[in-house]
Amino acid sequence: xxxxxxxxxxxxxxxxxxxxxxxxxxxxxxxxxxxxxxxxxxxxxxxxxxxxxxxxxxxxxxxxxxxxxxxxxxxxxxxxxxxxxxxxxxxxxxxxxxxxxxxxxxxxxxxxxxxxxxxxxxxxxxxxxxxxxxxxxxxxxxxxxxxxxxxxxxxxxxxxxxxxxxxxxxxxxxxxxxxxxxxxxxxxxxxxxxxxxxxxxxxxxxxxxxxxxxxxxxxxxxxxxxxxxxx
Numbered sequence: 507x508x509x510x511x512x513x514x515x516x517x518x519x520x521x522x523x524x525x526x527x528x529x530x531x532x533x534x535x536x537x538x539x540x541x542x543x544x545x546x547x548x549x550x551x552x553x554x555x556x557x558x559x560x561x562x563x564x565x566x567x568x569x570x571x572x573x574x575x576x577x578x579x580x581x582x583x584x585x586x587x588x589x590x591x592x593x594x595x596x597x598x599x600x601x602x603x604x605x606x607x608x609x610x611x612x613x614x615x616x617x618x619x620x621x622x623x624x625x626x627x628x629x630x631x632x633x634x635x636x637x638x639x640x641x642x643x644x645x646x647x648x649x650x651x652x653x654x655x656x657x658x659x660x661x662x663x664x665x666x667x668x669x670x671x672x673x674x675x676x677x678x679x680x681x682x683x684x685x686x687x688x689x690x691x692x693x694x695x696x697x698x699x700x701x702x703x704x705x706x707x708x709x710x711x712x713x714x715x716x717x718x719x720x721x722x723x724x725x726x727x728x729x730x731x732x733x734x735x736x737x
Contacts, residue, residue: 511538511607512590512669516580518545520598521554528563531596531604536611540566541587543580546573578679578687585673594666595684602663606704610666613702620671621697623657624664624704634708641722645686645729652733653693657701661685661725664704671697676737682721683728690732 513531517524524542531540540563544552555568569583581595592614594607606624613622626632627646631639645660665688672688679687692699 507537509537509539509590510592511536511611512588512593513538513540513596513604513607514581514584514588514593515540515542515596515598516545516577516584517542517547517551517555517598518574518577518580519547519549519551521547521550523599524551524554525558527596527598527600527604528559528566530600532563532565534604534607536607538565539588539590541569541584542566543569543583544571545575545577545580546571576679576681578677578681578684581684582677582679585677588669588673590669592666593669593672595663597663601707603705606664606702609702609704610664613700614666614668616700618698619700620668621692621699622666623659623662623699623701624666625659625701626662626704626706627658628701628703632706632708634706637722638708638717641725645722645725648726648729649689649693652729653690655693655699657699659701660689660729662704665689667692679728681724682717683724686725686728687732690729691737694732694737 544555559566560568571580594610610622610624613619642661646657649655649657649660675688675691677687
């Protein structure tokens with residue numbers, strides 16, 4: 507039987523959070539497939555996956571990269587294996603609440619909806635570092651300006667797609683530019699993105715947050731590039 511949802515879970519150096527996260531993901535009451543891609547972790551994450559996850563979480567399939575390639579590359583590795591009606595991206599930390607899958611899946615019941623983003627900002631701004639907030643505001647504005655699509659949170663992790671649609675998008679991303687690349691390409695194709703509010707608790711750099719200011723610059727450039735470049 508085809509699962510309702512495939513969770514695309516790229517993981518890099520998340521030894522402390524990967525098991526608690528998987529427990530939260532698997533607790534969501536929906537038939538699901540979880541494709542976890544370990545992006546050549548060096549902090550013991552792989553050993554945790556082998557000893558505490560493999561064979562103990564029946565919904566979880568684990569793939570391994572032999573070298574570190576980046577979040578986008580890990581997502582691209584997972585996409586061809588997706589069997590669910592819908593796919594959603596899930597980070598390997600605890601910033602997002604997997605129970606919000608339910609609200610996202612509910613939004614797909616609207617006529618013609620093929621893409622749903624979980625917005626951290628529809629009900630105000632959660633606590634996060636000021637530079638991160640500024641970049642998030644700028645990226646959402648760029649989507650509105652360049653693509654004419656109303657959007658409050660372009661950089662959200664919780665991006666969900668009808669699986670066949672996502673599998674048809676020619677992605678090139680390696681790192682965090684997955685977000686602007688997939689956003690730009692689906693909007694260029696004429697698809698509509700629906701947003702629903704989600705919960706969010708930002709972690710600090712000391713707690714393992716990996717995105718840096720250079721990734722913000724790359725996201726800006728990626729939106730501009732794929733507004734005009736053929737693909």
